[in-house]
Amino acid sequence: MTSGQNFEQKSAGESGRLPPVIDGPVLNIAIMGLGNYGHMIADAMKYCKRAKIAGAISGSPSKIKEWQSKYSIPEKNCYTYENFDEVKNNPDIDAVYIITPNSQHHGQCLRVAAAGKHVICEKPMAINATEGQEMVDACKKVGVKLLIGYRMHFEANTLEIIRMRNASEFGAIKFFQGLCGFKIDESAKNRLNYETAGGGAMMDMGIYAINGSRYMVGEEPVWVTAQEMKTDPEMFKERVDESITFQMGFPSGAVASCLSTYAANFLDKFFLLGEKGFAEMQPATGYYPIQAWTHNGKLEMGHDSHQTTQMDQMAMIILDGIKPTIPVDGEEGVKDMKIIDGIYKAVKTGQKVMLNL
Numbered sequence: 001m002t003s004g005q006n007f008e009q010k011s012a013g014e015s016g017r018l019p020p021v022i023d024g025p026v027l028n029i030a031i032m033g034l035g036n037y038g039h040m041i042a043d044a045m046k047y048c049k050r051a052k053i054a055g056a057i058s059g060s061p062s063k064i065k066e067w068q069s070k071y072s073i074p075e076k077n078c079y080t081y082e083n084f085d086e087v088k089n090n091p092d093i094d095a096v097y098i099i100t101p102n103s104q105h106h107g108q109c110l111r112v113a114a115a116g117k118h119v120i121c122e123k124p125m126a127i128n129a130t131e132g133q134e135m136v137d138a139c140k141k142v143g144v145k146l147l148i149g150y151r152m153h154f155e156a157n158t159l160e161i162i163r164m165r166n167a168s169e170f171g172a173i174k175f176f177q178g179l180c181g182f183k184i185d186e187s188a189k190n191r192l193n194y195e196t197a198g199g200g201a202m203m204d205m206g207i208y209a210i211n212g213s214r215y216m217v218g219e220e221p222v223w224v225t226a227q228e229m230k231t232d233p234e235m236f237k238e239r240v241d242e243s244i245t246f247q248m249g250f251p252s253g254a255v256a257s258c259l260s261t262y263a264a265n266f267l268d269k270f271f272l273l274g275e276k277g278f279a280e281m282q283p284a285t286g287y288y289p290i291q292a293w294t295h296n297g298k299l300e301m302g303h304d305s306h307q308t309t310q311m312d313q314m315a316m317i318i319l320d321g322i323k324p325t326i327p328v329d330g331e332e333g334v335k336d337m338k339i340i341d342g343i344y345k346a347v348k349t350g351q352k353v354m355l356n357l
């Protein structure tokens with residue numbers, strides 16, 4: 001039981017902090033990478049008002065056939081990894097959502113940008129900050145938008161806690177704890193291979209604690225320290241981290257203490273402590289309804305599909321120019337990549353690493 005579960009349920013009042021989904025043009029999106037998460041995004045878009053699945057990019061002709069019939073995608077909007085640059089000449093596709101293994105994101109983003117289409121890219125945006133910055137620069141150069149798939153940035157309980165923090169309801173923030181992980185098995189080949197994942201649990205799960213630290217504390221960290229634990233060197237080969245604990249310091253003096261792991265289930269918890277109150281979330285980042293408490297009681301902000309909400313909001317960011325409360329742009333992704341670089345360096349050197357975000 002988490003500490004918040006004893007509290008009497010209380011409505012947080014005004015629901016959600018997202019701009020309403022207004023009528024307007026639809027963003028036509030091709031999905032690149034027709035794997036597990038690609039399916040989830042495609043299914044979620046069935047319920048979107050402003051985002052629509054319009055195309056598919058895959059190396060597998062049978063998957064393309066399946067997607068064509070499942071999502072009514074015309075042949076002319078289907079591409080392979082070899083020929084997707086041709087999307088440039090396709091007026092029926094406005095954006096490409098990259099949902100391939102992490103190591104592929106950088107090169108694919110550069111090609112989509114060169115084709116003049118907006119890019120939505122899954123997290124982690126790349127495998128290091130240098131790659132991430134190159135993606136930002138490439139999109140800027142040709143004037144297309146680059147957004148990172150940070151679905152929690154549109155989640156109602158998360159946004160309510162941020163509203164409370166901004167209204168000083170927690171007082172000065174002192175501490176954040178982010179615990180993120182699950183027990184992986186050897187079937188998750190792309191996630192356990194450095195060549196595809198660019199790392200281990202940190203790239204996949206630790207990034208939620210990193211990104212969460214930043215949006216929950218509301219500051220950018222200035223230093224990081226980190227320690228790695230590996231109990232199964234067979235499964236977790238060199239450069240593929242199993243578990244890492246890390247700590248970050250913020251300019252105000254607030255600190256974060258986090259765990260990223262592929263070795264334990266049920267690990268999805270945020271805790272934010274201020275001088276006047278606290279917020280706790282568990283699950284904090286999973287797909288299913290987020291449970292959140294503060295010193296005032298349970299938040300009842302409701303639950304919408306994270307992916308449907310994300311895609312409608314992203315369409316409005318790209319087409320209407322709305323600004324989300326928590327940025328989801330490429331620069332936001334680069335900050336997380338700089339912290340990941342810092343964590344891996346701190347693990348290697350045993351030293352505190354200063355960050356310059």
Ligand code: NAD
Pocket residue numbers: 033034035036037038099100101102104122123124149150151190196203204
């Ligand atoms: P997956 O392995 O199920 O799917 C990846 C797809 O990419 C597969 O269809 C595979 O065939 C294809 N692919 C293209 N190039 C490849 C290559 N060179 N090597 C191997 N496969 C290649 O993985 P997934 O779970 O869908 O994850 C994909 C991305 O989405 C990852 O970056 C992951 O971090 C991210 N993701 C995000 C969330 C979220 O909640 N935001 C959830 C899950 C996954």
